[in-house]
Amino acid sequence: MNIANNPDIFGEGLVVSNKLQHLCDVIRGHSILNQLNISYCNLQGTSAKALVVAIGANQSLRVLNLVGNLIERPGYLALFEALAHSKSLNELLIERSEFM
Numbered sequence: 055m056n057i058a059n060n061p062d063i064f065g066e067g068l069v070v071s072n073k074l075q076h077l078c079d080v081i082r083g084h085s086i087l088n089q090l091n092i093s094y095c096n097l098q099g100t101s102a103k104a105l106v107v108a109i110g111a112n113q114s115l116r117v118l119n120l121v122g123n124l125i126e127r128p129g130y131l132a133l134f135e136a137l138a139h140s141k142s143l144n145e146l147l148i149e150r151s152e153f154m
Contacts, residue, residue: 055080055087055089055090055091056089056091057077057091057092057095058091058092058093058094058095058119059093059094059095060095061094061095061096063077063095064095064096064097064098064101071101074101074104074105075104077105077108078104078105078107078108079108081105081108081109081111081112081115082108082111082112084112084114085113085114086114087112087114087115088114088115088116088117088142089115089116089117089118089119090109090115090117090118090119091117091119092105092118092119092120092123093119093120093121093122093123093147094121094122094123095123096123096124097120097123097124097125098123098124098125098126098129099126099129102123102125102126102129102132102133103129103132106129106132106133106136107136109133109136109137110135110136110137110139110140112140113140113141113142114142115140115142115143116142116143116144116145117143117144117145117147118137118143118145118146118147119147120133120146120147120148121147121148121149122149125148130148
């Protein structure tokens with residue numbers, strides 16, 4: 055799934071938008087989703103936390119691209135913790151993110 059360069063999905067990062075909630079539902083319930091590109095989508099704050107929960111629940115995701123987002127250290131730490139239980143993730147891209 056490629057939604058790169060689409061900052062409208064995540065809104066201002068302070069609230070979970072309806073679009074983001076729908077995306078999280080799809081990620082959680084999609085058993086054949088193996089690639090997710092959400093690069094340069096202005097992902098940050100509360101939006102990042104909501105997405106982390108959904109990604110952590112998905113057991114088919116192999117590639118996750120978070121390049122160029124505004125995720126801060128707590129968001130990445132939560133992501134790494136959620137992904138520690140993933141048996142499928144092979145590649146995580148976070149270059150040029152605020153964390154770096």
